[in-house]
Amino acid sequence: MNKIKRAVKARLLPWFAANKRSMPWRSNRTPYRVWISELMLQQTRVDQATPYFHRFMKRFPSLKSLAAASQEDVLKMWEGLGYYSRARNLHKAAQIIAADYSGRFPRDPAEILKLPGIGGYTVAAIGSLAFNLDMAVLDGNVIRVLSRLTAYTTDTRTTTAKKELQQLADELLVKGDAGNFNEAMMELGATVCLPKNPQCGECPMSKVCLGHESGRPTDYPVKAPKKKTPHMVVGAAVVTNRKGEVLIAQRREKDMLGGLWEFPGGKQETGETIQQCIVRELKEELGINIETCGFLVTVKHAYSHFTMDLHTYFAKIKSGRPRPLECQNFQWLKISDLRKVPYSKADLNIIAELEKPNGLKKG
DNA sequence: AACTCGGGGTC
DNA sequence: GACCCAGAGTT
Numbered sequence: 001m002n003k004i005k006r007a008v009k010a011r012l013l014p015w016f017a018a019n020k021r022s023m024p025w026r027s028n029r030t031p032y033r034v035w036i037s038e039l040m041l042q043q044t045r046v047d048q049a050t051p052y053f054h055r056f057m058k059r060f061p062s063l064k065s066l067a068a069a070s071q072e073d074v075l076k077m078w079e080g081l082g083y084y085s086r087a088r089n090l091h092k093a094a095q096i097i098a099a100d101y102s103g104r105f106p107r108d109p110a111e112i113l114k115l116p117g118i119g120g121y122t123v124a125a126i127g128s129l130a131f132n133l134d135m136a137v138l139d140g141n142v143i144r145v146l147s148r149l150t151a152y153t154t155d156t157r158t159t160t161a162k163k164e165l166q167q168l169a170d171e172l173l174v175k176g177d178a179g180n181f182n183e184a185m186m187e188l189g190a191t192v193c194l195p196k197n198p199q200c201g202e203c204p205m206s207k208v209c210l211g212h213e214s215g216r217p218t219d220y221p222v223k224a225p226k227k228k229t230p231h232m233v234v235g236a237a238v239v240t241n242r243k244g245e246v247l248i249a250q251r252r253e254k255d256m257l258g259g260l261w262e263f264p265g266g267k268q269e270t271g272e273t274i275q276q277c278i279v280r281e282l283k284e285e286l287g288i289n290i291e292t293c294g295f296l297v298t299v300k301h302a303y304s305h306f307t308m309d310l311h312t313y314f315a316k317i318k319s320g321r322p323r324p325l326e327c328q329n330f331q332w333l334k335i336s337d338l339r340k341v342p343y344s345k346a347d348l349n350i351i352a353e354l355e356k357p358n359g360l361k362k363g
Numbered sequence: 364a365a366c367t368c369g370g371g372g373t374c
Numbered sequence: 375g376a377c378c379c380a381g382a383g384t385t
Contacts, residue, residue: 041380048371048379082369085383119382139380159364186380195378196374226377256368304369345370 015204016184031105031130067098075342089117128178136169141189147221148211235278236265237315245332288320
C-alpha cells in the first residue's frame, strides 16, 4: 500500500503532467464547465463528448442561460449523445441552482450531491476539479487501475467492491492535489491500463502493480458476465397529410427517450403483422385510424438493454384527429422542418431516409 | 442488489 | 457479436 502510495506521487503525477491529453474542459475550469463536462462524460468517451461540449457551451454559455432555456432546446443539444435523463436532470439542476443558490454553483459537497443527475462520482469530480476539495473519484477507469494494482479478486460490480475500492482511492489520494490525482488515475486507465491490451511497458506504476507481476493483468477487474439483451421488432408510421406534412409525437417524460420526438409506433405483438402493429399503435397512441401505404426503411438499432428492428411504413389517416393519448404531445411538420426538434438516433435515421431525393415519393 | 437508461468505439 | 465507456436513478 505505501509502495503504491509513494509511486503515485513519484511516478504517476509526473507521468500525467507529461502525457495528459488536451481537453476543452481542462482550460477555464469554472464550476459550470466542469459540471457540464462531467455530466456528458458519464458512461461516454472523451472523443464522443468533445464536440457536444463545444456546441453546448456556445448555445448555453452560462448557468443562467441554461436555466432559462426550454427542456426541448436542451434535449436538442444532447441529441445523439444518449442517456437523455442526463440532459433532463442537468436542466432541472440549473433551475434549482438559479432559484435556490442565486445562480451560483454550490460548493458544499452535501448540497452538490442533492442536485439531480449528480451521484458519488460526479460530486467528487466537481469537488476536486472545481473547488480543490480532497475527494477521490471512482469510475470505470479507476476501478480497473486499482483492481490491477492490487490484484483485487472481488466482483467489481458488487457494492462491497465499490466501497472497498473507494476507500482505497481515498487512501491513495494526494491531498491538496486531488484534481490532478483523479485525472491522472482516469487518464492512466483510458490510455495505458486498457481493458484488453494494457500497455504495461509504458505504465509508470508497473513496478508496484500486482496485476502486472502476476503476468495476467487482464484477469482484473473481476466481473460477473452480463445477461444477453432481448430483441424487439417495432413498427413506426410516417403519417402524411394533404399538405405533405408529417405527424410526429413526443415521448412522455418518464419513458425511455423521454421528451424526444418520434415517428409514432410501437412493439409488435405475437400474432400480428408489422402493418397491423402500426395500425394498432397509432389508434392507442393518438386515437386515429390509419392505413399503411408503402414501405420506407428498416432501421436496426442496439440499445444498452435490448436490440431493435424498426420497420417504417408510410401511412394516411382514414378517420379521426390526433390526440395525445399515450404521448406528451404531437405536431405536423414539413420534412424540411423535422430537424428543429430532438429525436433519438433511430428516428434520425428515418429522417435521413425521408430527406433523400424522392424520399417522400412512396407516401 | 438488480434493473433501467443511449450511443459509439474497439476487439 | 460482446465489452466498455470520467454513472445515476428507481424499485
